[in-house]
Amino acid sequence: MLIPATRYRDCEAALAFITGVLGLTEHAVYRNAAGDIVHAQVSLGRGMLMFGPAQGGAFDRLMTDPRAAGGVTTSIYGIVDDVAAHHARAAAAGAEIVVPLAAQDHGGSAYSIRDSEGHVWTFGDYDPWMTED
Secondary structure (H helix, E strand, C coil), rough: CCCCCEEEHHHHHHHHHHHHHHHCCCEEEEECCCCCCCEEEEEECCEEEEECCCCCCHHHHHHHCHHCCCCCCCCCCECCCCHHHHHHHHHHHCCEEEEEEEEEECCCCCEEEEEECHHHHHHECCCCCCCCC
């Protein structure tokens, strides 16, 4: 199993956006004595994303954010049952939709958003794990 990990400058805002706008579930959030997020886990089905703050630690020195890189180097794809409803929810919440909802050549439909720190998220109903009988 692979679990992607990234970092955010504002973990509180990221957690609110990811759970409130994108509809992922808060799996676990670890905080320091001051109450700041030091590690968060969010899930969608059996998939998970972990993130934490950009604090200049050993792991942080290996990473850069999308804006500093001049674009994204990877993105997250979430499988949802009703992509049209998911798109409508994100649009109504003011998400920056960077690729409109459209049918995909490989099957299903999808759309993409960019979050406040430049990470690109794609949601669609195409499930590469499903096989056709």
